[in-house]
Amino acid sequence: xxxxxxxxxxxxxxxxxxxxxxxxxxxxxxxxxxxxxxxxxxxxxxxxxxxxxxxxxxxxxxxxxxxxxxxxxxxxxxxxxxxxxxxxxxxxxxxxxxxxxxxxxxxxxxxxxxxxxxxxxxxxxxxxxxxxxxxxxxxxxxxxxxxxxxxxxxxxxxxxxxxxxxxxxxxxxxxxxxxxxxxxxxxxxxxxxxxxxxxxxxxxxxxxxxxxxxxxxxxxxxxxxxxxxxxxxxxxxxxxxxxxxxxxxxxxxxxxxxxxxxxxxxxxxxxxxxxxxxxxxxxxxxxxxxxxxxxxxxxxxxxxxxxxxxxxxxxxxxxxxxxxxxxxxxxxxxxxxxxxxxxxxxxxxxxxxxxxxxxxxxxx
Amino acid sequence: xxxxxxxxxxxxxxxxxxxxxxxxxxxxxxxxxxxxxxxxxxxxxxxxxxxxxxxxxxxxxxxxxxxxxxxxxxxxxxxxxxxxxxxxxxxxxxxxxxxxxxxxxxxxxxxxxxxxxxxxxxxxxxxxxxxxxxxxxxxxxxxxxxxxxxxxxxxxxxxxxxxxxxxxxxxxxxxxxxxxxxxxxxxxxxxxxxxxxxxxxxxxxxxxxxxxxxxxxxxxxxxxxxxxxxxxxxxxxxxxxxxxxxxxxxxxxxxxxxxxxxxxxxxxxxxxxxxxxxxxxxxxxxxxxxxxxxxxxxxxxxxxxxxxxxxxxxxxxxxxxxxxxxxxxxxxxxxxxxxxxxxxxxxxxxxxxxxxxxxxxxxx
Numbered sequence: 256x257x258x259x260x261x262x263x264x265x266x267x268x269x270x271x272x273x274x275x276x277x278x279x280x281x282x283x284x285x286x287x288x289x290x291x292x293x294x295x296x297x298x299x300x301x302x303x304x305x306x307x308x309x310x311x312x313x314x315x316x317x318x319x320x321x322x323x324x325x326x327x328x329x330x331x332x333x334x335x336x337x338x339x340x341x342x343x344x345x346x347x348x349x350x351x352x353x354x355x356x357x358x359x360x361x362x363x364x365x366x367x368x369x370x371x372x373x374x375x376x377x378x379x380x381x382x383x384x385x386x387x388x389x390x391x392x393x394x395x396x397x398x399x400x401x402x403x404x405x406x407x408x409x410x411x412x413x414x415x416x417x418x419x420x421x422x423x424x425x426x427x428x429x430x431x432x433x434x435x436x437x438x439x440x441x442x443x444x445x446x447x448x449x450x451x452x453x454x455x456x457x458x459x460x461x462x463x464x465x466x467x468x469x470x471x472x473x474x475x476x477x478x479x480x481x482x483x484x485x486x487x488x489x490x491x492x493x494x495x496x497x498x499x500x501x502x503x504x505x506x507x508x509x510x511x512x513x514x515x516x517x518x519x520x521x522x523x524x525x526x527x528x529x530x531x532x533x534x535x536x537x538x539x540x541x542x543x544x545x546x547x548x549x550x551x552x553x554x555x556x557x558x559x560x561x562x563x564x565x566x567x568x569x570x571x572x573x574x575x576x577x578x579x580x581x582x583x584x585x586x587x588x589x590x591x592x593x594x595x596x597x598x599x600x601x602x603x604x605x606x607x608x609x610x611x612x613x614x615x616x617x618x619x
Numbered sequence: 620x621x622x623x624x625x626x627x628x629x630x631x632x633x634x635x636x637x638x639x640x641x642x643x644x645x646x647x648x649x650x651x652x653x654x655x656x657x658x659x660x661x662x663x664x665x666x667x668x669x670x671x672x673x674x675x676x677x678x679x680x681x682x683x684x685x686x687x688x689x690x691x692x693x694x695x696x697x698x699x700x701x702x703x704x705x706x707x708x709x710x711x712x713x714x715x716x717x718x719x720x721x722x723x724x725x726x727x728x729x730x731x732x733x734x735x736x737x738x739x740x741x742x743x744x745x746x747x748x749x750x751x752x753x754x755x756x757x758x759x760x761x762x763x764x765x766x767x768x769x770x771x772x773x774x775x776x777x778x779x780x781x782x783x784x785x786x787x788x789x790x791x792x793x794x795x796x797x798x799x800x801x802x803x804x805x806x807x808x809x810x811x812x813x814x815x816x817x818x819x820x821x822x823x824x825x826x827x828x829x830x831x832x833x834x835x836x837x838x839x840x841x842x843x844x845x846x847x848x849x850x851x852x853x854x855x856x857x858x859x860x861x862x863x864x865x866x867x868x869x870x871x872x873x874x875x876x877x878x879x880x881x882x883x884x885x886x887x888x889x890x891x892x893x894x895x896x897x898x899x900x901x902x903x904x905x906x907x908x909x910x911x912x913x914x915x916x917x918x919x920x921x922x923x924x925x926x927x928x929x930x931x932x933x934x935x936x937x938x939x940x941x942x943x944x945x946x947x948x949x950x951x952x953x954x955x956x957x958x959x960x961x962x963x964x965x966x967x968x969x970x971x972x973x974x975x976x977x978x979x980x981x982x983x
Contacts, residue, residue, distance in 0.1 A: 345780075435792060
């Protein structure tokens with residue numbers, strides 16, 4: 256059993272912003288919520304996935320909506336408690352632990368808030384090892400766990416319990432409801448057994464997020480944060496294929512909140528005096544990075560924009576004209592690159608007419 | 620205890636089409652579903668509201684959506700069972716009886732189908748003594764019964780359990796979901812005690828619908844169905860204020876399926892050679908009848924269009940250019956005309972800038 260120290264929250268938030276690949280909501284908000292919850296309630300225990308009993312009952316807990324809104328209208332706390340309670344009520348059984356659905360962005364820390372409030376252990380794992388915009392884009396779904404019954408709540412304590420035939424139908428219905436409820440709701444989904452979690456989760460990601468954050472802080476002290484970050488990523492079990500794809504300046508940004516998502520493109524011009532340009536497309540998260548039309552990295556591999564001096568990860572909603580950024584791409588966890596996973600969140604699932612090519616197989 | 624005879628279903632359907640005031644969905648569909656359910660399952664027992672135990676648990680069951688769609692995509696049966704089951708599961712208790720939410724249109728017979736399938740008694744009552752388009756427009760809501768928790772299901776066995784702060788919020792959320800699910804869903808709402816039902820229901824309306832149907836049939840045999848119908852209505856406890864407002868021909872009809880409703884206007888020209896015209900406005904149900912701009916009858920009083928020869932009630936979705944119709948208006952049940960009720964489903968609740976005036980107080 257490990258505990259999260261208050262001082263770890265900032266590192267987790269920074270690492271989660273990196274793993275959010277532009278999306279997942281601003282983890283600063285998650286960090287503030289987590290600090291408050293830990294101070295008011297309790298320090299949650301962090302448990303390894305492999306220590307769970309096979310018959311343990313684990314729920315995910317997350318916020319869902321448009322990141323642009325999530326930062327302004329975060330969980331109030333009672334909505335987190337209610338989402339868990341409604342799902343427990345439906346299943347006739349108490350949850351034994353919570354797990355993140357995504358480690359990227361705000362949803363790295365929302366489970367810390369809920370675990371602190373409810374005194375539940377939190378599993379050091381998630382369902383993607385990054386962030387993704389839709390409910391079905393989760394390893395739990397890929398490997399046979401039903402995302403329903405799921406609960407949705409809002410800060411007026413509206414609640415929904417949803418059952419659908421498949422995860423994409425749940426996504427469509429919950430998305431419609433989330434837009435109606437103001438583009439920011441709490442969702443508790445994928446109630447799963449310890450055995451199913453051990454089989455299908457991306458493990459150790461809360462710790463990884465923390466250590467990514469620590470590497471960035473260490474790099475700042477040493478005066479070369481992007482280099483230290485990349486060096487650290489190369490030692491990790493998932494993000495070890497790692498390239499700095501581009502060093503550039505934001506030249507143009509098209510971004511709209513549409514159908515409950517932040518959708519758009521960011522154009523970068525090289526800082527090295529050449530006429531190289533890069534275009535990054537996103538749906539909440541960055542999906543593809545193309546240089547002069549040629550794909551340099553594509554989903555589910557991670558594409559992260561960081562400040563070129565401080566390595567601070569820049570979320571989509573904070574992109575601005577003139578920002579000087581480095582584009583870092585890394586491999587996704589192996590479980591995310593299987594044919595089964597690519598069918599659910601590979602390039603074609605996002606409407607791109609191209610196959611996934613692992614980052615390390617794409618020529619520079 | 621009374622039973623519904625198969626031969627009563629046709630009369631109930633005809634009476635319910637009249638009480639549907641243009642909306643509530645085509646009760647022919649409800650009749651066919653009810654006949655099948657009674658033949659396959661059982662003949663449901665009909666019980667008087669006042670015979671219920673105070674602590675009995677009663678659910679409403681209905682279809683919700685745009686009448687134009689409800690007629691093409693009706694309940695499959697399993698969706699009715701599931702809606703009841705989900706609500707029972709949530710409340711941790713079996714339903715003791717079912718009751719209609721509205722007696723107008725298809726929803727007069729949907730509870731018969733569900734009661735037959737599940738072997739539950741059906742209460743001879745409803746929550747409006749007519750039809751209305753929205754979930755909050757129910758006497759149960761007016762008199763303090765919460766409409767949630769409620770369940771929504773569709774024919775793919777999608778299910779939702781919804782809790783909201785008030786009935787209008789439930790309406791807004793369920794409407795959005797119903798549009799997403801195809802404008803035709805099943806809803807079980809207003810779980811209420813026998814005591815609450817006795818206090819807030821419009822009683823005896825299933826029997827009244829049947830007897831309205833019988834009056835129309837009898838009138839056809841006698842050759843003057845509209846007269847016989849009006850004479851019968853004058854003997855009823857609720858619909859006794861009754862006028863034939865207009866005898867005319869459909870000159871124009873504007874009707875669109877918008878926001879999950881059938882919304883529009885029907886213009887009638889007099890058949891007596893005069894230049895009198897009448898305009899009927901509807902949102903699923905007819906809401907106001909105006910002659911040369913002057914209000915002749917207004918919601919919650921009932922405005923019904925019937926074939927001038929056969930007294931067959933004509934629903935909004937069957938209105939056609941050239942149809943010859945009589946416009947019959949009747950009083951609503953007294954419980955529907957109180958200040959509390961008018962606040963929820965009086966003219967202003969539908970966006971009309973005028974107060975309710977009882978039909979009998981409006982000069983001819």
